[in-house]
Amino acid sequence: MKEKTQVADIDRSLYDFRYDEDESSFLDCGITPEIIREISAEKGDPEWMTEFRLHSLEIYNRLKMPDWGPDISGLNIDNIVAYIRPKKGMQSDWNEVPDDIKETFEKLGIPQAERESLAGVGAQYDSELVYHNVRKEVAESGVVYTDLESAMHDERYAGMIKSHFMKLVPPTDHKFAALHGAVWSGGSFVYVPSGVKLEIPLQSYFRLNAKGAGQFEHTLIIVEDNAYLHFIEGCSAPKYYEASLHAGCVELYVGNNSTLRYSTIENWSKNMYNLNTKRAVVGENGKVEWVSGSFGSHVSYLYPMSILNGRKARAEFTGITFAGEGQNLDTGAKIVHNAPETSSYMNTRSISKSGGISTFRSAVTINENAVGSKSAVSCESLMLDSISRSDTIPSMVVKTDKADVGHEARIGRISDEAVFYLMSRGLDENAAKALIVSGFADNVSKELPLEYAVEMNNLINLEMKGSIG
């Protein structure tokens, strides 16, 4: 299990000074270039970044809202500026955190200090120590792991960031990518030099908690040739923010003969609109492995994309989505085969219950030059009752006849016979169903580090309770 440490006493006065800006600095609705300039100045951006933000804002104002997925009209876009300053959320009192979230923390066995931090109350705690230790070991291997803002000011990385930042996901990609470009804040920068194979996974968990960041965070990872990295984003405990929009961006550059594994377990609070963009580009004989668990949020649009640019590049996507009451989770993956002999494999599970909607969307493109490429997509859905929905929307564009593609989809309901079998061995109905759902999700838990797998199972058990019986 993950180290969970208790802090005896939190000296709030240490942190209060960070938030004692007066309320008058709180800005009116609507994002203007002035506001962007102000944010940029406050963050001490280099000039090119200020320009980038302003340019993104122009694009944002030009682009239309997406009209092809779940309804996001409940998102008050005019008030977006209220979301930009997470400080507002971080200042919030533990007493204002909704009871159901507190309860979930408790059930997951997360200590009080950690809960408060996750809820955005802003306590710093012992995981900082853990984080520092990790950082020391990592630094010795030559790997750079820092926050993006400070990296931008470090002359060793400044140029690298300028030449990679939002080059994979340009602000023109879609409206929320543009918004991200304009208002992004916080996030991680990782650089793995050639030939370095990092054994321990890097976890943004520590960083995000320590910073209390997370809503418009930007993750930029550059893995040079012949290297290995496992990066773990997020954690299974729900993060609570008063503001309800998450528009993060992840850009991954995977060099020749390198592997990058990117794992996420996401459990945003259920008022959240999660409009996240993730993309990887993979060089010759390189590999990107996505492991993705989506449990939280009110609405999600999430389709990590892999662009296979080098010969024999590979992409693997393993995902699970669990949509409960009031949730509409539209998830999936995109793969672009852009070189010969590339291969991709997508393996996903979606679960819906209590009226939840889960949609699996896949898009595989095999370009003319990608001769001898292979792609296999397998998705399975499980509906736990008759009021829930599950859809599969696969798309395949194959521009060469020298490619091998396969798609397999299965949609099912939980089997009464399986429930009876387990109950006949003494398990009650909830336990029997939870066991079946965990088994269904097993393809993902197997891919996760043990402590995350345990937490995911706890999450499933939590989600199953209260819904049945």
Next chain:
Amino acid sequence: MSELLKITGLRVSAEEKEILHGVDLTINEGETHVIMGPNGAGKSTLGAAIMGSPEYTITGGSIIFDGADITGETPDKRARHRIFLSFQNPIEIPGITLSSFLRSAYEQVTGERVKLFEFKKVLGAAMDVLQMDKAYADRELNVGFSGGEKKKAEILQLLVLRPKLAILDETDSGLDVDAVKTVSAGIKAYKEQTGGSLLIITHNTKILEALTVDKTHIIADGRLAAEGGAELIDEVTENGFDKYIPRGAV
């Protein structure tokens, strides 16, 4: 001997269609009963109804087990009364090993915690009886098991869970001669170790050879058509069920 199971006037339906039309059956502690009958007569239905399968609705009569009326109880409660049903087609459950599943089932039915070390000893001994490779304990429950392996795994569960009444539904079907011997040895061991009662639903007499049968029941067309001792088994093996099938029922 005291009564363990007493079924009176049991009527059972599936999807509005009545399958059992009033069945009486009493099993005393430590007895071995055999149920035989033609296909579709309702033998498996009886076993499933005793266990509380949601596939069937009990529309009349009662099931008393160990002094308690369990007619309306859920299967997990019946399991805690220590009834066990060996399935014809055990379900594959990925994501949990046979060993950890069986340990939690053991804790559920007995209501007692068991230390991992203690449990491994019990499990190991039961696997020896069935000549099962210990590696099966760490495999996912029934996943990728052959038909014979699944049946052995059911008997393994029987040996570990030590119920007061074990209902074995066609446990011998689809097994080769050696596997029947192993399974049969497992059933005998259960009997010797626990003194529990057995209700064996079968077509095949080989599985019964190692056991002492106290009573045989013939079910035909949803009714008890005949009852007798062990000699009835030989009788139907020789002459078939023809004379028990009501005229016009075929």
